[in-house]
Amino acid sequence: MNYEEMSDLQINLLVAKAIGVDAAENSGVVFGAVKHEGDNVVSVMGVVDYCNNPSDAMPILIKMKIGFKWVNGSCTASSVMRGYHESTSNNPLRAAMIVFLMMQEQAQ
Numbered sequence: 512m513n514y515e516e517m518s519d520l521q522i523n524l525l526v527a528k529a530i531g532v533d534a535a536e537n538s539g540v541v542f543g544a545v546k547h548e549g550d551n552v553v554s555v556m557g558v559v560d561y562c563n564n565p566s567d568a569m570p571i572l573i574k575m576k577i578g579f580k581w582v583n584g585s586c587t588a589s590s591v592m593r594g595y596h597e598s599t600s601n602n603p604l605r606a607a608m609i610v611f612l613m614m615q616e617q618a619q
Contacts (some may be wrong), residue, residue, distance in 0.1 A: 512616065514598070514609040517561040526561045526608050529615045530571065534559065562605040575614060577607045593617045 514522060523541045527534035532543040543559040556601045561568045571577070588606035589597035594617050598609035 512612075514612055514617065519560070519605060522608050522612070523559060523561050525612055526571070527559055529612065532559065539572060542593065561608045565604065568604045571611055572607055575611055577610050579603050579607070605613060 517525075519531070520536060520539060520541060524534055524536060527541060527543050534541050534543045536542075541559050541575040542557060559567050561571065576592045577588055580587050585599050585601055586599055586603035586606055587599045589595070589609045590602060590610050593614045596610045596617075598606040600606040600609070600615070603618055
């Protein structure tokens with residue numbers, strides 16, 4: 512899949528699905544909720560933006576050991592956790608989420 516051609520919104524929806532968040536798009540914004548197993552409880556997360564909000568992205572970056580390096584004003588995100596994957600962008604969180612999605616593909 513060519514993630515580079517996708518919008519942030521499309522990437523956010525794919526990331527949410529990959530981590531088990533029930534996400535929906537409304538007016539260009541991704542809203543997420545998590546249903547707890549065995550309960551009739553749903554935690555509403557509200558707006559999620561993995562490509563632009565560090566508080567949404569950092570748990571994924573830490574868990575998946577995704578790192579950054581900066582060269583000539585662009586950021587390359589990479590991980591060797593499940594093979595070697597990298598993505599380069601002016602937006603480091605977007606690059607990291609693309610790496611995360613590549614890792615998910617390989618895990619399947």
